[in-house]
Amino acid sequence: xxxxxxxxxxxxxxxxxxxxxxxxxxxxxxxxxxxxxxxxxxxxxxxxxxxxxxxxxxxxxxxxxxxxxxxxxxxxxxxxxxxxxxxxxxxxxxxxxxxxxxxxxxxxxxxxxxxxxxxxxxxxxxxxxxxxxxxxxxxxxxxxxxxxxxxxxxxxxxxxxxxxxxxxxxxxxxxxxxxxxxxxxxxxxxxxxxxxxxxxxxxxxxxxxxxxxxxxxxxxxxxxxxxxxxxxxxxxxxxxxxxxxxxxxxxxxxxxxxxxxxxxxxxxxxxxxxxxxxxxxxxxxxxxxxxxxxxxxxxxxxxxxxxxxxxxxxxxxxxxxxxxxxxxxxxxxxxxxxxxxxxxxxxxxxxxxxxxxxxxxxxxxxxxxxxxxxxxxxxxxxxxxxx
Numbered sequence: 001x002x003x004x005x006x007x008x009x010x011x012x013x014x015x016x017x018x019x020x021x022x023x024x025x026x027x028x029x030x031x032x033x034x035x036x037x038x039x040x041x042x043x044x045x046x047x048x049x050x051x052x053x054x055x056x057x058x059x060x061x062x063x064x065x066x067x068x069x070x071x072x073x074x075x076x077x078x079x080x081x082x083x084x085x086x087x088x089x090x091x092x093x094x095x096x097x098x099x100x101x102x103x104x105x106x107x108x109x110x111x112x113x114x115x116x117x118x119x120x121x122x123x124x125x126x127x128x129x130x131x132x133x134x135x136x137x138x139x140x141x142x143x144x145x146x147x148x149x150x151x152x153x154x155x156x157x158x159x160x161x162x163x164x165x166x167x168x169x170x171x172x173x174x175x176x177x178x179x180x181x182x183x184x185x186x187x188x189x190x191x192x193x194x195x196x197x198x199x200x201x202x203x204x205x206x207x208x209x210x211x212x213x214x215x216x217x218x219x220x221x222x223x224x225x226x227x228x229x230x231x232x233x234x235x236x237x238x239x240x241x242x243x244x245x246x247x248x249x250x251x252x253x254x255x256x257x258x259x260x261x262x263x264x265x266x267x268x269x270x271x272x273x274x275x276x277x278x279x280x281x282x283x284x285x286x287x288x289x290x291x292x293x294x295x296x297x298x299x300x301x302x303x304x305x306x307x308x309x310x311x312x313x314x315x316x317x318x319x320x321x322x323x324x325x326x327x328x329x330x331x332x333x334x335x336x337x338x339x340x341x342x343x344x345x346x347x348x349x350x351x352x353x354x355x356x357x358x359x360x361x362x363x364x365x366x367x368x369x370x371x372x373x374x375x376x377x378x379x380x381x382x383x384x385x386x387x
Contacts, residue, residue: 023043023044025040025043025044025319025320026040028320028323028324028327031316031319031320031324031327031328031331032331033291033292033331033335034291034292034312034315034316034328034331034332035291037312037315037316037319037320037324037328038311038312038315040315040318040319040320041314041315041316041318041319044318044319065356065357066294066339066343066355066356066357067343067354067355067356067357070343070344072344072345072346072350073346074340074341074344074345074346076346077337077340077341077346077347078346078347078348079333079336079337079340079347079348080347080348081300081305081306081348093317093321093322093323093325093326094325095118095119095122096322096326097325097326097329097330098329099329100125100306101313102125102126102127102153102308103115103124103125103126103127103144103149104126104127105126105127105128105129105140105155105202106129106202111140111143111144115147123148123150124147124148124149124150125149125150125151125152125153126144126149126151126152126153127153127154127155127226128140128141128152128153128154128155129155129158129202129203130154130155130203130204130207130211130215131202131203131204132202132203132204132206134204134214137218138218141218141219141221142218142219144219144221145219145220145221149221150221150222151221151222151223151224151243152215152219152221152222152223152224153224153225153226153246154207154215154223154224154225154226155226155227156207156225156226156227156228157226157227157228157229157248157249157250157254157255158203158227158250158254159203159204159205159206159207160200160203160205161200161203161253161254162250162253162254162255162256164253209236209240212240212241212242216241216242222243222244223242223243224237224242224243224244224245224246224283225237225242225244225245225246226245226246226248227246227248227249227250228245228246228247228248228264228268229247229248229249229258229259229261229264230264230267230268231264231267231268231270231271231272232271233245234247234268234271234272234284235271235272235275237282238272238275238277238282239275242282243281243282243283244282244283244284244285244305245268245282245283245284245285246261246284246285246286246287246308247261247262247264247265247268247284247285247286247287247304248261248286248287248288248308249261249288250288251287251288251310251311252288260286260288260289261286261287261288262286262288262289262295262298262299262302263361263362265284265286265299265302265303265304266302266303266353266358266361268284268303269284269302269303272284279305283305283306284303284304284305285304285305285306285307285308286299286304286307286308287307287308287309287310288308288310290307290308290309290312290332291312292332292335293331293332293333293334293335293336293337293338293339294335294336294339295307296332296336297336297339297340297343297345297351297355298356300348300351301351301352301353301354301355301356302353302356302358303353309329309332312328312332313325313328315328316328343355
């Protein structure tokens, strides 16, 4: 409740209240890049959507530079790559856009509903939070496998979810998903502390390397680790016989100032290659901060087989629904095609570490004081930002 303290008599009430102009979304065609969706989402869902700017979104555009293009025939650009047996597309939007999407453990929809949303030819990955009661996780994984899910990404960077104070203020009072059981019915989950604290109740903080044999024993799916943050752990995952890993700092929402996946990528690739790992027997992905097609190019150049896109999906979905996601993905693809053409790389295998300069990566010394691509070249979407 707001409390107003007046030191003088209040003015007489106005006879006619000033009308607040209702926000009108620009047409979908006005969206030119992923930042535009964030601008619209901020206006459309101000109370419920957390819109933050972090170190992640500056690492990719600022800490790397491109090497110029070569005299290569780039009339035809091929962006296809081999991700192995598993690829998750969640819902019609991902299917229409032609991109992978990872099936989450925690969702506002039940697992059955998400699985039913697939089309027959969709291949699915799934992300997993390991439950303190392992039998529940086993049951959940069995259900995934029976449904045709082909790869399991086990989240390892969240033994406890970080302190997300905006979320705590918002509280968590809505009905959640059917995540691995009915904990909300027995009073075990304190929703008054926000969604973060509620979700933490479903995660086993005791998960460690000794559990890898158990994880591999409960499924025939490929098992990968999501949230690896150093070369040592990537090497251990490879030696443990896992199929790959995702380098991630959980969107910067876990351990504050933890390095983003793109920064860890070069040392990880060097370390696992020294152990004999190849793209065929150990896949490396990154997520966090991907906003442009150029960001995808940089990750691939440093050894990633693919990148994960998170916030832009939420922003485009909140702004324009399924069509927003499709347009956002197509814009990233168009940008990637342009960068590949200008860099002289007609296909994914031709993108190498020679195409990026990483001199300033570890020191966080950017070649320019600001990201001029965003602050100067990019013209903000004024109707959405109300500038």
